Amino acid sequence: VSAMLLICLLLAACSSPGDPESGDAVPVPKQELRIAALDHYVGDLTDPEVLARYTRCDLIIVPCDRFWGNPAHEGELDLLRAAKPELKILGFFRSKALKANWGDRPREEQPYLYDLFQASKPYWCYTTAGDTVMDWPGTIVYNYTKPEARQAMLGVFEQYQRTSSNKFDGVYWDYFNEVLWIAPAVDSMEGEPDMDGDGVAHWDDADEIQAFKDAQYDWAREMQAAMGPGFIMIANGSRALTDSTFAREFDGMDYELFPNVGFGRGDTFRTALDVNQYNTLWTSVTWPRTVNGGPWLLLGHAQIVGSYNDPELGWQTIQAGDLLRAVALLTGATSMYYDNSGQHRAGIPEVELDLGQPLGRATIDGDLYSREFERGRIDLYMGTGSYPVPFSYVIPQNGTVVEEFGEFPTSE
Numbered sequence: 001v002s003a004m005l006l007i008c009l010l011l012a013a014c015s016s017p018g019d020p021e022s023g024d025a026v027p028v029p030k031q032e033l034r035i036a037a038l039d040h041y042v043g044d045l046t047d048p049e050v051l052a053r054y055t056r057c058d059l060i061i062v063p064c065d066r067f068w069g070n071p072a073h074e075g076e077l078d079l080l081r082a083a084k085p086e087l088k089i090l091g092f093f094r095s096k097a098l099k100a101n102w103g104d105r106p107r108e109e110q111p112y113l114y115d116l117f118q119a120s121k122p123y124w125c126y127t128t129a130g131d132t133v134m135d136w137p138g139t140i141v142y143n144y145t146k147p148e149a150r151q152a153m154l155g156v157f158e159q160y161q162r163t164s165s166n167k168f169d170g171v172y173w174d175y176f177n178e179v180l181w182i183a184p185a186v187d188s189m190e191g192e193p194d195m196d197g198d199g200v201a202h203w204d205d206a207d208e209i210q211a212f213k214d215a216q217y218d219w220a221r222e223m224q225a226a227m228g229p230g231f232i233m234i235a236n237g238s239r240a241l242t243d244s245t246f247a248r249e250f251d252g253m254d255y256e257l258f259p260n261v262g263f264g265r266g267d268t269f270r271t272a273l274d275v276n277q278y279n280t281l282w283t284s285v286t287w288p289r290t291v292n293g294g295p296w297l298l299l300g301h302a303q304i305v306g307s308y309n310d311p312e313l314g315w316q317t318i319q320a321g322d323l324l325r326a327v328a329l330l331t332g333a334t335s336m337y338y339d340n341s342g343q344h345r346a347g348i349p350e351v352e353l354d355l356g357q358p359l360g361r362a363t364i365d366g367d368l369y370s371r372e373f374e375r376g377r378i379d380l381y382m383g384t385g386s387y388p389v390p391f392s393y394v395i396p397q398n399g400t401v402v403e404e405f406g407e408f409p410t411s412e
Contacts, residue, residue, distance in 0.1 A: 033329055033353060034058040036298050036336040038172070040092070042066050045079045053348050055084040059296060059334070061234075064091040064157075067166035069111035077166040088232060088293065091168040093157065095176060095219060097139045115156045123149035128201055129191025136183045143195050145208075145215040150222055158226050170232025170251070170292070171223060176216045176239045179209055213239075220249045232292045238262060240287075242279050247287035252296025254336070258324055267385025269327070273369065281331040282362075299324040300336035306388025308406075318388050322349055322405065326393040329355070329378045330362045330371050351403045353395065381408050 036059040043050040054060055060080075067073050077089055102110065102117040120142040125133035133141040144150050161168060180193055180202050192201030196208045203209075220233060233250045240246050240253040241262035247253055255261060259268040262279065272281050281297065288295040301320030310316050325335035337348050356374030363370050367382040376397035383391045383406065392406030 033325070033355060034296075034334045035325070035328075035349070036060065036296070036300075036334050037348060038062075038092075038300065038336060038338055045076050051079060051083055054080060055087060056348055057087065057337075059088040059090065061090045061092055061172045064093065064160070064168070065110055065112045067091075068160040068164050073166070075165045077168075088169045090170040090172045090232060090234065091157075093171045093173060095173045095216075096144050097135055097141050100134075100138050100140050112156070112160055115159075116153060119152040119156050120149070123152070125193060125195045126197065127189060127191030128194045128199060131190040133180075133182075133193045133195075134186050134189055135181060137185050141180070141193070141195075144219055145195060145211045147218070150215070150219055154222060154226055157223075161227065170234065171227075172254070173220070173233065173235045173237075173250075175237030176235050176246070177237045178213065178239055178243075179203060180212060216246070217249065224249075230292060232294075232296070234296055234298065241284065244279075244284070244287045247284070248289065250288050251290075251292045251294035252288045252298060252334075253284075254298040254300060255333075257301050258299040258320075258327075265386075267390075269390040270382055270385035273327070273330070273382070275364070281327070281333055285332050295332070297331070297333035298336040299328055299333050300338065302338045308389065318405075319347075319349075320387070321347075322351075322403075323390065325349060325353075326378060326380055326391075326395070326405070329373075329395070330369050330380060332358075353397065353402065355395075355397055376402075379408075381406075 035057050037054065037057045038061040039054075040063055042062050043053075045051055045054070067077060080087055080089060098116055098120050099113070102113040103121075105114070107114040120140070123142045123144075123146055125141045125143050127133055135141050142149055142153075144153075157171075180195070182189075182193065192203070194200065194205075194208075195202055195212065196205070198205065198208075200208070202212075216239070220235075224231060224233060232252075234252045234254060235247070235250045236254040236256060238261055240250060241255060259272040263271045263277075271277055274280055275282055277283075285295050285297050288297070301324060303320060304317050305320045305323075306318040307315050308318060321335060321337045327333065328335040335349075353376075355376045355378075359372040359374060361371070369378075369380040369382070371378050376395060378393060378395050380391050380393040383389060385391070389406055392404075392408050394404040394408070395402055
């Protein structure tokens with residue numbers, strides 16, 4: 001351990017984190033650190049090494065089409081459950097869009113996606129110029145504000161959940177926003193989105209926006225009613241991160257590209273942990289339901305965010321996921337990792353932690369955030385608040401530092 005780190009630990013021991021500048025110690029759920037993974041390209045689950053990596057997680061999110069309607073993968077989820085019975089497995093479900101190429105191949109090649117495509121066709125959205133609405137290139141938006149559209153899509157999901165040997169414990173909704181969002185990369189669509197077909201562009205149509213928001217409640221409740229009260233639901237998108245009433249419909253939410261989504265840009269780690277911020281993690285961790293293992297506040301970022309020169313080890317990459325695990329330890333959130341995909345490079349963490357249950361709530365003393373666990377603690381010192389080095393942290397476990405990042409300031 002570096003001399004600077006030893007100084008830091010002494011300072012933490014001598015300070016009074018139980019009497020933080022921000023007021024009372026921050027309440028958080030009493031639970032061990034949990035990790036989750038989202039993988040669009042699931043590896044070979046018959047490979048013991050691959051299986052072991054997935055079963056390090058407490059919750060994983062995978063594409064439904066890999067496991068539904070694909071004879072080669074029937075029964076594969078049983079391999080995961082046999083290796084870790086308490087693991088929760090969620091299917092990735094698009095709340096309002098589908099890929100245009102899902103209908104290009106014969107049904108037998110991808111029956112679940114093909115059936116979704118056909119179910120959606122009567123309900124595609126069009127622009128004020130009559131063009132098909134796309135929120136990403138090649139991704140068609142369907143009008144889920146219509147009850148019959150939701151029932152058509154839900155019918156496909158429910159059928160496969162009922163008939164396949166691969167059963168999901170829940171669903172990951174991608175995604176719910178306050179208004180329709182169109183990616184800047186969609187540059188060939190003529191006209192403006194007009195979901196209700198009244199000739200008024202979506203963003204100028206108050207009635208359409210209200211219907212858009214109201215239908216999200218309907219969508220979630222209809223899925224829950226069809227799948228049962230024990231079915232886990234996690235919401236992606238910005239709405240559940242800022243709307244506590246909406247978040248209560250779910251067992252958790254995904255902070256994609258944390259902390260940029262939900263807290264804006266800049267020194268947003270500081271904002272996310274600011275006790276005076278209305279949707280701070282200290283507060284939002286109390287929003288979702290707890291009956292199905294929640295709250296599942298998934299803190300995720302898909303990329304390596306930088307590098308730094310360690311005096312002893314040389315140049316080291318900075319994985320956003322490792323930084324987010326430190327935040328999760330403090331707040332009771334769940335750090336989420338992206339695995340095996342060509343786009344998402346932040347994999348399952350290399351360092352194992354076995355800190356046990358937290359002994360109390362997190363405490364704040366200026367820029368120092370601390371929390372004690374049965375077999376260790378975490379001390380995090382807030383720095384710039386933004387990537388690539390938003391803060392420094394150290395995690396001692398059983399008297400030995402098992403993970404550290406950055407440098408703490410020395411006392412004058």
